[in-house]
Amino acid sequence: MDDWDEDTTTTSSTAQGSSWNTGKGGFGGDHSSRGTDENGNEDKGSSWNSAESGFRGRGRGRGGGRGSAGRGFRNGGGRDEGGADDNEDGFVGGTGGRGARGGFRSGGGGGGSGREGFGGGYRGKDEEVFSKVSDPNMGGEADGENAGPKVTYVPPALSEEESSIFAHYESGINFDKYDDILVDVSGSNPPKAIMTFEEAALCESLNRNVSKSGYKKPTPVQKHGIPIISAGRDLMACAQTGSGKTAAFLLPILQKLMADGVAASRFSEVQEPEAIIVAPTRELINQIYMEARKFAHGTCVRPVVVYGGISTGYTIREILKGCNVLCGTPGRLLDVIGRGKIGLSKLRYLVLDEADRMLDMGFEPDMRKLVSSPGMPRKEDRQTLMFSATYPEDIQRLAADFLKMDYLFLAVGVVGGACSDVEQVVVQVTKFSKRDQLLDVLKTTGTERTMVFVETKRQADFIATFLCQEKVPTTSIHGDREQREREQALGDFRSGKCPVLVATSVAARGLDIKDVQHVVNFDLPNNIDEYVHRIGRTGRCGNTGKAVCFFDPEANGDLARSLVKVLSGAQQEVPKWLEEAAFSAHGTTGFNPSGRVFASTDSRKAGSFQNDRAGQPAVAPSAAADDDDEWE
Numbered sequence: 147m148d149d150w151d152e153d154t155t156t157t158s159s160t161a162q163g164s165s166w167n168t169g170k171g172g173f174g175g176d177h178s179s180r181g182t183d184e185n186g187n188e189d190k191g192s193s194w195n196s197a198e199s200g201f202r203g204r205g206r207g208r209g210g211g212r213g214s215a216g217r218g219f220r221n222g223g224g225r226d227e228g229g230a231d232d233n234e235d236g237f238v239g240g241t242g243g244r245g246a247r248g249g250f251r252s253g254g255g256g257g258g259s260g261r262e263g264f265g266g267g268y269r270g271k272d273e274e275v276f277s278k279v280s281d282p283n284m285g286g287e288a289d290g291e292n293a294g295p296k297v298t299y300v301p302p303a304l305s306e307e308e309s310s311i312f313a314h315y316e317s318g319i320n321f322d323k324y325d326d327i328l329v330d331v332s333g334s335n336p337p338k339a340i341m342t343f344e345e346a347a348l349c350e351s352l353n354r355n356v357s358k359s360g361y362k363k364p365t366p367v368q369k370h371g372i373p374i375i376s377a378g379r380d381l382m383a384c385a386q387t388g389s390g391k392t393a394a395f396l397l398p399i400l401q402k403l404m405a406d407g408v409a410a411s412r413f414s415e416v417q418e419p420e421a422i423i424v425a426p427t428r429e430l431i432n433q434i435y436m437e438a439r440k441f442a443h444g445t446c447v448r449p450v451v452v453y454g455g456i457s458t459g460y461t462i463r464e465i466l467k468g469c470n471v472l473c474g475t476p477g478r479l480l481d482v483i484g485r486g487k488i489g490l491s492k493l494r495y496l497v498l499d500e501a502d503r504m505l506d507m508g509f510e511p512d513m514r515k516l517v518s519s520p521g522m523p524r525k526e527d528r529q530t531l532m533f534s535a536t537y538p539e540d541i542q543r544l545a546a547d548f549l550k551m552d553y554l555f556l557a558v559g560v561v562g563g564a565c566s567d568v569e570q571v572v573v574q575v576t577k578f579s580k581r582d583q584l585l586d587v588l589k590t591t592g593t594e595r596t597m598v599f600v601e602t603k604r605q606a607d608f609i610a611t612f613l614c615q616e617k618v619p620t621t622s623i624h625g626d627r628e629q630r631e632r633e634q635a636l637g638d639f640r641s642g643k644c645p646v647l648v649a650t651s652v653a654a655r656g657l658d659i660k661d662v663q664h665v666v667n668f669d670l671p672n673n674i675d676e677y678v679h680r681i682g683r684t685g686r687c688g689n690t691g692k693a694v695c696f697f698d699p700e701a702n703g704d705l706a707r708s709l710v711k712v713l714s715g716a717q718q719e720v721p722k723w724l725e726e727a728a729f730s731a732h733g734t735t736g737f738n739p740s741g742r743v744f745a746s747t748d749s750r751k752a753g754s755f756q757n758d759r760a761g762q763p764a765v766a767p768s769a770a771a772d773d774d775d776e777w778e
């Protein structure tokens with residue numbers, strides 16, 4: 147047996163939530179048995195939660211808390227929602243560095259429950275529970291998977307059929323309207339944009355794969371991003387959800403590798419990829435990998451994907467078959483590097499998709515660890531590329547640490563703006579009425595694919611159970627589900643077997659699922675960027691979609707202003723009552739009182755937030771931290 151097979155890894159902890167799927171057990175039993183859960187968390191207690199399962203409102207803290215020594219000011223304020231910790235890629239074991247991150251956060255609630263039990267570790271970004279581990283092979287922190295049962299899950303083999311590899315959905319009626327969006331490139335000497343894929347001068351096989359993917363002309367982020375990357379420049383790119391950012395970085399990278407004759411070799415015990423792509427969730431990185439595999443089809447360039455929740459032995463065997471483009475969630479990536487299976491000396495490209503998330507408190511330490519891994523070329527000697535639909539300015543400043551001085555900032559449309567192909571409707575609710583209102587909404591959506599976002603994993607199980615009982619074919623995805631279940635859930639949703647997917651924020655970013663016509667924010671997120679990403683699961687690639695959000699003035703008042711701003715920025719109707727709520731909300735114009743700035747431009751520009759807030763902490767205690775809860 148391979149030595150790495152001996153490693154123990156945890157699965158994604160409790161496999162709750164399957165009872166309603168399998169019919170085994172009732173949800174009452176399932177959930178009430180969790181009582182105060184292993185994290186000592188709460189749901190934000192809607193009454194029916196309490197009534198049916200003995201949940202008790204909100205307010206318990208994350209105990210050991212999170213916080214980064216370097217950025218501790220982000221923590222300690224506001225909410226503590228341990229129950230929401232839904233994240234990816236559990237690199238975060240409880241060794242020194244991470245342990246130090248605890249503590250800041252504990253100011254929120256009653257605190258104390260849950261986290262301490264892990265001896266300084268905490269539930270990692272991959273939703274996996276990690277014990278305190280120190281594996282010398284892993285550079286200090288394991289993928290968090292060194293305790294508990296071994297993960298044996300191996301994903302099903304991928305089809306080699308071209309019809310499957312190149313399966314895609316059609317661009318929508320508004321695809322051509324992308325060309326009307328204002329584009330701003332800041333920084334010195336940006337290369338000229340291309341207008342067509344022909345101008346990109348892609349090599350033959352890549353060009354063929356682009357055509358087979360149904361791409362006829364580039365989207366704006368591709369028109370500008372491709373030549374920028376091909377010119378060897380570092381890039382921070384912002385473009386709305388669903389507008390083709392993935393191909394904007396994959397195509398120029400693959401083009402260069404193919405032009406240089408890069409070819410995968412299985413004759414090396416240490417694989418040295420030319421490109422590394424990181425993303426915050428397992429499903430997203432897998433999707434990026436599938437895109438890379440599609441564009442590299444029939445060439446000698448071999449992409450590989452690594453993420454938590456699947457067998458490490460399998461992962462490493464895949465790497466050893468040859469690896470040019472390594473796609474990974476941070477924890478597993480650091481793990482395979484730490485195990486010596488990946489060398490970095492040939493690395494030319496480092497891509498952070500969902501870059502603002504990758505540099506937010508939850509992942510920033512991992513990103514720093516990645517760029518300081520042995521052999522990692524200095525930023526001057528590699529190309530670093532960042533992509534997202536949102537870029538809070540504090541994150542932009544931080545991102546500069548990873549980029550060359552002369553990086554270009556590409557903004558397609560309003561930075562942080564919602565996709566205007568999504569019709570946004572805000573419905574005023576009370577916590578008591580939400581569930582019935584959800585049923586009302588789902589009556590109108592019928593069998594059309596609908597994603598319902600909730601705040602916590604437990605809430606996801608509740609709502610999914612409830613909907614199943616109401617005979618709505620529903621599945622769910624969140625961090626307490628095992629990887630197998632998560633992939634099954636996504637598969638059932640994609641295929642239409644379950645047209646309703648209840649999800650935590652783990653599914654908020656990047657996922658590109660055909661025919662998602664509706665997004666319901668059953669619980670509003672606590673930061674506006676998160677909202678923008680969530681509703682962006684619909685209205686993609688020029689198609690239209692609809693997003694309904696339940697706004698409970700008691701719980702969501704803090705979001706009123708930024709919500710009004712996003713709605714008006716996307717030419718959506720703003721209900722009078724919401725305007726009033728925004729007016730009476732505390733905070734200053736343009737700010738989410740919980741701290742996160744909405745729209746921003748290149749932070750290097752004069753008069754920007756950066757300058758306005760000189761001398762202040764980079765991030766207020768806030769949304770960012772809360773957001774992390776949702777992911778970690």
Ligand SMILES: Nc1ncnc2c1ncn2[C@@H]1O[C@H](COP(=O)(O)OP(=O)(O)OP(=O)(O)O)[C@@H](O)[C@H]1O
Pocket residue numbers: 314315317360361362363364365368385386387388389390391392393534535655656657658682683686687
């Ligand atoms: N030039 C193109 N022509 C046709 N379809 C395209 C083109 N570029 C991308 N697409 C398709 O558009 C969809 C959305 O692309 P992608 O997932 O890259 O968006 P994104 O900008 O990364 O969104 P998000 O912010 O949600 O991550 C995908 O199905 C992709 O294959």
Ligand SMILES: [Mg+2]
Pocket residue numbers: 391392499656
């Ligand atoms: Mg994307």
